[in-house]
Amino acid sequence: MPQLFSVFCCYNRDDKTKVEAIANRLKKRGKIPWLDRYEVPPGVRWKTFVKDDLTNIGSLAIFIGPHGISEGQAFEITELVPLMQTRNAQVLIAVLNSHGPGRVQLPPGFPDDTSYIDFRTDEKPLQR
DSSP: OOOOOOEEOOOOGHHHHHHHHHHHHHHTTOOOOOOOHHHHHHTTTTHHHHHHHHHGGGEEEEEETOOOOOOOHHHHHHHHHHHHHHHTOEEEEEEEEGGSOOOOOTTTTTTTOOOETTTOOOOOOOGH
């Protein structure tokens, strides 16, 4: 039986260290994060693998850091958000504390008034 994951972590590879730290904090809280680094077997095309494994994932977290949204992350957003929404799964946006102050550029397709988890200012962002 496939493993069930709490959250798929969609992130820019340049923000990998921050996202992995958050994933470790989630594990300590009993959540099981899906990170490509650990779940995609060597030699497998990650774009195909991600879509095939999506049924085992409860929610999607889109991490936005100082490096913005990468091409790979844009692919994941374009492909996975509609699939998650058809399953009525939660899609979250999380702004990393390394993002810096100021306005956050939300991913394409998200209205400007979309709320997000803000690791820069939220006292307990993992409880949201």
